[in-house]
Amino acid sequence: xxxxxxxxxxxxxxxxxxxxxxxxxxxxxxxxxxxxxxxxxxxxxxxxxxxxxxxxxxxxxxxxxxxxxxxxxxxxxxxxxxxxxxxxxxxxxxxxxxxxxxxxxxxxxxxxxxxxxxxxxxxxxxxxxxxxxxxxxxxxxxxx
Numbered sequence: 712x713x714x715x716x717x718x719x720x721x722x723x724x725x726x727x728x729x730x731x732x733x734x735x736x737x738x739x740x741x742x743x744x745x746x747x748x749x750x751x752x753x754x755x756x757x758x759x760x761x762x763x764x765x766x767x768x769x770x771x772x773x774x775x776x777x778x779x780x781x782x783x784x785x786x787x788x789x790x791x792x793x794x795x796x797x798x799x800x801x802x803x804x805x806x807x808x809x810x811x812x813x814x815x816x817x818x819x820x821x822x823x824x825x826x827x828x829x830x831x832x833x834x835x836x837x838x839x840x841x842x843x844x845x846x847x848x849x850x851x852x853x854x855x
Contacts, residue, residue, distance in 0.1 A: 721767050724760035727752050731760075731789065743809070743832060746799040754793055761790045765849045787846045794838035797831070805831045 730751040738745070750757065765786050768779060797805075807821035808828020816822070 720763060724763040724767075727757060727760040728764055728786070728789065731757050731793075732785075735789065735792065742795065744795055744797045744802045744805050744835060746802045747796045748799050750796055754796060757793055758790065761786050761793075762849075769849065783849065787843070787849070790846055791839050791842045794842050795835055797835070801831055804828060 734749060734751060747754065752760075765783065768782055768786070804824050805828045808824035808826075808831075811819040811821040811825050812828065
């Protein structure tokens, strides 16, 4: 790939990650799950963009330093946090199931969603752990 193509790919990745970062900054509170429809691009495109920026960051800044480490950490967190974005219908099932569970009332109108909500939470946790594992190859040995 020539330098112009690489530069365009990095610029495109920067735009996607910047827009995704703005979305994360606007979120009022941390939720277990968020609707995928909020994302500025597909999860795969955001993942690839984050990986591109990490590669670029590692190529440009050979020496570790606070600025590089901070940028790397932010990209890793954004990559892992992406796993909390789910199809909108799953977010609805999770919200309804969690409301029923929190009510502690087996007669709650949404109690039928409780088991599926628990499964979704478990899937999110596993996906986030896997995403963090994916990012380990980019992290310095002392950050693991």
